[in-house]
Amino acid sequence: MIALTTPYLWYATRATGIVTMLLFTGVVALGTLVANRVGGTFIGRFEINEVHRSLTMVAMVFLVIHIATTVLDSFVSTGLISAVVPMTSAYKRIPVALGAVAFDLILAVWISSLLKLRIKNQTWRFLHWFSWLAYAISLVHGYLSGTDAHHGLGMALVIGCAGFVALAALWRFLGRPTRAAGRTALSPLASPSVPPRPRGPGAFPRTPPRPPSRRRR
Numbered sequence: 329m330i331a332l333t334t335p336y337l338w339y340a341t342r343a344t345g346i347v348t349m350l351l352f353t354g355v356v357a358l359g360t361l362v363a364n365r366v367g368g369t370f371i372g373r374f375e376i377n378e379v380h381r382s383l384t385m386v387a388m389v390f391l392v393i394h395i396a397t398t399v400l401d402s403f404v405s406t407g408l409i410s411a412v413v414p415m416t417s418a419y420k421r422i423p424v425a426l427g428a429v430a431f432d433l434i435l436a437v438w439i440s441s442l443l444k445l446r447i448k449n450q451t452w453r454f455l456h457w458f459s460w461l462a463y464a465i466s467l468v469h470g471y472l473s474g475t476d477a478h479h480g481l482g483m484a485l486v487i488g489c490a491g492f493v494a495l496a497a498l499w500r501f502l503g504r505p506t507r508a509a510g511r512t513a514l515s516p517l518a519s520p521s522v523p524p525r526p527r528g529p530g531a532f533p534r535t536p537p538r539p540p541s542r543r544r545r
């Protein structure tokens with residue numbers, strides 16, 4: 329096997345780790361907006377959901393680079409297996425194990441979202457809850473393994489991200505709208521209070537005639 333070691337790989341691991349953490353913070357924040365049905369005329373829920381999905385893709389690319397640079401850097405003994413199987417890394421065993429657990433959970437959430445149309449909505453929802461756990465574990469991983477995470481800007485970033493997502497979680501649980509009976513935010517049946525439209529030839533007129541408008545005196 330070719331030994332590949334250069335400080336640039338280590339710099340890349342650290343830089344992509346921090347960028348991944350910031351991107352997942354944005355992903356979780358946008359997901360909270362979607363779940364709490366935020367959206368108006370300027371930017372609607374559909375657009376917010378699209379940004380949430382696109383940002384997830386960007387975060388996944390950075391995460392893969394973060395893992396690849398770690399594995400390629402032969403200065404540290406971290407194999408490809410340790411990216412998915414916890415406690416198999418000789419380097420920073422527990423912090424890297426936490427990174428692997430977070431990665432496994434993120435993969436489960438991501439794959440379930442790719443298969444969203446093929447699996448039960450309740451299954452997708454259940455798996456999507458793991459994103460909170462994955463995020464929390466990845467923050468602990470970043471804090472424990474980060475070279476600069478215990479002081480200065482590195483620590484400020486970890487604490488800032490943790491505080492921001494803690495507020496988002498609080499708002500998610502306190503401000504969430506009435507449960508949509510297992511329906512997703514973007515489903516056409518998202519609002520249970522709106523009865524389904526009648527279909528077929530006898531369904532017209534679709535909207536009842538308006539009552540004459542009353543003027544205020």
Ligand code: HEM
Pocket residue numbers: 341342343344345346348349352391394395398399406410411412420424427428430431434466467469470471473474475476477482
């Ligand atoms: C799940 C998402 C992950 C996130 C958000 C994440 C984020 C981070 C962050 C923020 C750091 C600290 C960078 C610094 O301040 O120096 C870091 C370090 C590190 N990560 Fe990850 N990571 C993740 C997954 C993984 C996985 C699966 C591995 C296993 C290959 C891994 C391996 C490492 C290593 C070895 C370091 C320490 C680099 C050093 O020696 O300074 N990470 N990660």
